[in-house]
Amino acid sequence: MALYLAKRAxxxxxxxxxxxxxxxxLQSVIPSDPARAMAGPYAPSSTIETVREEFGLNDxxxxxxxxxxxxxxxxxxxxxxxxxxxxxxDLLRYLPATLELILVSTILAMGLAFSLILLLLSxxxxxxxxHVFIALGSTPIILLxxxxxxxxxxxxxxxxxxxxxxxxxxxxxxxxxxxxxxxxGRPNVSVDALAHLTLPAMALALPFAxxxxxxLAGSLHDVMRQPYIRTARGNGLSEAAIVLRHGIRNAxxxxxxxxxxxxxxxxxxLLVVETVFGWPGLGLxxxxxxxxxxxxxILGVSMVFGTIYILVSIAVEIAQSLADPRIEL
Amino acid sequence: xxxxxxxxxxxxxxxxxxxxxxxxxxxxxFAVAPGEILAVVGExxxxxxxxxxxxxxxxxxxxxxxxVSGSIRLAGLEIVGSPPQLLRSARRSxxxxxxxxxxxxxxxxxxxxxxLHESADGDEALILDSLRRAGLSDERRIxxxxxxxxxxxxRQRVLIAxxxxxxxxxxxxxxxxxxxDVTTQAxxxxxxxxxxxxxxxxxxxxxxxxxxAAAVADRVMVLFGGRMAEIGTLRQVARSPQHPYSASLFAAxxxxxxxxxxxxxxxxxxFRHGETSDRGCGYVLHCQIARTDCSSIRPRERRARAHSGxxxxxxxxxxxxxxxxxxxSREAWTGEEVTDGPVALQLMDVHKHFPANxxxxxxxxxxxxxxxxxxxSISLGxxxAVVGExxSGKSTLLKIAAGLIxxxxxxxxxxxxxxxxxxxxxxxxxxxxxxxxxxIGERMRPRVTSAAERxxxxxxxxxxxxxxxxxxxxxxxxxxxxxxxxAIVARAVVVPPKLLLCDEPISAMDVPLAAATLNLLNxxxxxxxxxxLFVTHxxxxxxxxxxxxxxxxxxxxxxEFEADMLQSPFRGAVTRALIEACPSLDAMLAR
Numbered sequence: 001m002a003l004y005l006a007k008r009a010x011x012x013x014x015x016x017x018x019x020x021x022x023x024x025x026l027q028s029v030i031p032s033d034p035a036r037a038m039a040g041p042y043a044p045s046s047t048i049e050t051v052r053e054e055f056g057l058n059d060x061x062x063x064x065x066x067x068x069x070x071x072x073x074x075x076x077x078x079x080x081x082x083x084x085x086x087x088x089x090d091l092l093r094y095l096p097a098t099l100e101l102i103l104v105s106t107i108l109a110m111g112l113a114f115s116l117i118l119l120l121l122s123x124x125x126x127x128x129x130x131h132v133f134i135a136l137g138s139t140p141i142i143l144l145x146x147x148x149x150x151x152x153x154x155x156x157x158x159x160x161x162x163x164x165x166x167x168x169x170x171x172x173x174x175x176x177x178x179x180x181x182x183x184x185g186r187p188n189v190s191v192d193a194l195a196h197l198t199l200p201a202m203a204l205a206l207p208f209a210x211x212x213x214x215x216l217a218g219s220l221h222d223v224m225r226q227p228y229i230r231t232a233r234g235n236g237l238s239e240a241a242i243v244l245r246h247g248i249r250n251a252x253x254x255x256x257x258x259x260x261x262x263x264x265x266x267x268x269x270l271l272v273v274e275t276v277f278g279w280p281g282l283g284l285x286x287x288x289x290x291x292x293x294x295x296x297x298i299l300g301v302s303m304v305f306g307t308i309y310i311l312v313s314i315a316v317e318i319a320q321s322l323a324d325p326r327i328e329l
Numbered sequence: 330x331x332x333x334x335x336x337x338x339x340x341x342x343x344x345x346x347x348x349x350x351x352x353x354x355x356x357x358x359f360a361v362a363p364g365e366i367l368a369v370v371g372e373x374x375x376x377x378x379x380x381x382x383x384x385x386x387x388x389x390x391x392x393x394x395x396x397v398s399g400s401i402r403l404a405g406l407e408i409v410g411s412p413p414q415l416l417r418s419a420r421r422s423x424x425x426x427x428x429x430x431x432x433x434x435x436x437x438x439x440x441x442x443x444x445l446h447e448s449a450d451g452d453e454a455l456i457l458d459s460l461r462r463a464g465l466s467d468e469r470r471i472x473x474x475x476x477x478x479x480x481x482x483x484r485q486r487v488l489i490a491x492x493x494x495x496x497x498x499x500x501x502x503x504x505x506x507x508x509x510d511v512t513t514q515a516x517x518x519x520x521x522x523x524x525x526x527x528x529x530x531x532x533x534x535x536x537x538x539x540x541x542a543a544a545v546a547d548r549v550m551v552l553f554g555g556r557m558a559e560i561g562t563l564r565q566v567a568r569s570p571q572h573p574y575s576a577s578l579f580a581a582x583x584x585x586x587x588x589x590x591x592x593x594x595x596x597x598x599x600f601r602h603g604e605t606s607d608r609g610c611g612y613v614l615h616c617q618i619a620r621t622d623c624s625s626i627r628p629r630e631r632r633a634r635a636h637s638g639x640x641x642x643x644x645x646x647x648x649x650x651x652x653x654x655x656x657x658s659r660e661a662w663t664g665e666e667v668t669d670g671p672v673a674l675q676l677m678d679v680h681k682h683f684p685a686n687x688x689x690x691x692x693x694x695x696x697x698x699x700x701x702x703x704x705x706s707i708s709l710g711x712x713x714a715v716v717g718e719x720x721s722g723k724s725t726l727l728k729i730a731a732g733l734i735x736x737x738x739x740x741x742x743x744x745x746x747x748x749x750x751x752x753x754x755x756x757x758x759x760x761x762x763x764x765x766x767x768x769i770g771e772r773m774r775p776r777v778t779s780a781a782e783r784x785x786x787x788x789x790x791x792x793x794x795x796x797x798x799x800x801x802x803x804x805x806x807x808x809x810x811x812x813x814x815x816a817i818v819a820r821a822v823v824v825p826p827k828l829l830l831c832d833e834p835i836s837a838m839d840v841p842l843a844a845a846t847l848n849l850l851n852x853x854x855x856x857x858x859x860x861x862l863f864v865t866h867x868x869x870x871x872x873x874x875x876x877x878x879x880x881x882x883x884x885x886x887x888x889e890f891e892a893d894m895l896q897s898p899f900r901g902a903v904t905r906a907l908i909e910a911c912p913s914l915d916a917m918l919a920r
Contacts, residue, residue: 231436
């Protein structure tokens, strides 16, 4: 286990290096001049030149990358071209919103997946459910998000469809507003934060849950034909006990891998969903940074996403080996 | 007589397979008393396993529900037509089963202790005690372990312990030793016998191996095509079978004393569903003494003339049964034994280790020796059998000879750059979506470019292997297991190899099929002058198929001798132990 974690930590460092290098290379490839972007469209060329000097943009790319690595290792991710704030500060500001959204949608997806599986096992193997699955699985995320916003916010006005909170004055300590509301003794803030979370989390969770359920249903179908299930039946266990104790755990590997895969897909979906719902998180920040070719910001967000990505993979592998003792880390 | 634990009366089962409905069991009636062991014998497809499943109330339900008629009374409880709740409680307390394949029958994600605990409500002491009684001496380690840490023999003992813990009135053992080596088999048979004697458990022992049946059973029931042919005490039925099918079944078995200079006696054909009418006798197409009315009037069970059991045959009283109702040629193998041909395979001082799992990161991996300095040489035209218990390194030896794995040290030289291998499971050794002809023809693709020539040679190879050449267009799923095995042999010999390697090719087969396969291999190797390496744990098969037998123990060759000298008094301890572990019907009859 210790060896495994050490190995994966080294892997994390390598992946982050490679990723940052690729994003860094983008800078020299795309037809956009960061110095021009920073100085503004009407700045005289002398100003642009000064900016270029200041940010070391005249150096060869390898030297720039070297400088960058030195800065990053000191904890400095550079300054965002767009917000003119240090990227590190920006990340810290937007990360909690995104983490909150990821966590809530993952929990929601697990809940949905579990209830759908129970529905399937209870014998409701209806064609309707199948078609709903296929429809949900094939809807593009942007359409799903817009539909949810249209129906539940615009038409029915049941749930808020934009932003994180309706209270302008509230400042939380942790940045997770649901928790902050409770910490500050204002439960109405928490309720409002949850209401704002519902639609974006739903948009992220629905395709997630469908993918997990389909992979669990598939592998459970195979597992229930295994000889040890027959042994369990021969031992006179009830069908529910057989599925829960012998079936689910043996079938867990594929849906766990699917969960990891879906959390990774979530990052891409975050860009869409945060933009649609005006969710002030890293996804929205990234989308806006793309528009202004704000490479330091893009690089910063990529590093955060890359780190979460690898942590999720590690968590999935550990979960798989806990579920199945034959898988060694 | 005490009340029987199980009374089955006119049991009929119709199952749907691939959309077709087949009568798998037809009017079966018998009873089993407490402490009695009833062997159910017959070839694959005779309905043996379905009988076990029906008694447990666990008939397969693929799409359409199985039709069950008649009655199964288990300790006063009627199984047929009972609600699931009742069946479940019967399975929990009255009837338990030991399955055929111990490798897959335990949940891989649960420790043995938890599985035992779940199977019968018992405390730690009972769990450990059951494991010990099932012959596992280090019961604490076993209880802690997950199934994948245990060998096949250990898993089967765990399954027996699991069944014993519930103290069932009836135990159904469905070929529990087929996948195990003879030594483990002998120990397990002893445990089963003890269980019947000490706990008064009634046992139904399903097997295709009459020698195994002889080692455990008090009575025997012979099934053919889902019908009962004969039932009686094992001793009497074995001495004087009254049904022509039983007679041929008892005649077709082979053991350590079978004549190995000629082909084994085999039955002409296996039973297929739908080939006989429901009205006549199911065996009529294979029977040598059938009359016209045999195909129109179904024989009822009645008292046998020569023993105290029952038999279902019109003609058993009228005439002595032909002693060997068997296939045509029983002439001795021709051709002399080759002793000094060119060497086809030579292993010199071959060593092989496998790394064991590390417990700690800083330990260097422990190496477990699989082969320790093995010397072996096979000349062209010679057949050598390698026998030994499981774990003795026989499969590793074969894989090294095949070039599938490399030896750690020592010299391996093989005359044939591509020796052919015949593996244990013929069905999974064929690609399901390619026709038989394509799979066989594939082997000559680089050399024989003309499609017509390839077809001609595929047809020839199929004929060599005893198959109809028209089967080259069939898919593996359309063939029986025996035909699949023949197709694999055809594939191996279509470009005649110099060396043919066989890895336990018959261990999962019923006796008639195994005998036919042994005959085929014996015939082909003589006809094509191949060198053959035959790996098996079955001494009887080794003796029949090989000129020379090599005994492997813990990775080292302990003895090597001519096959005819197997029973010589000069054999070493390992070989003697293997011989003694072989169950034998004749030995039982002689006692």
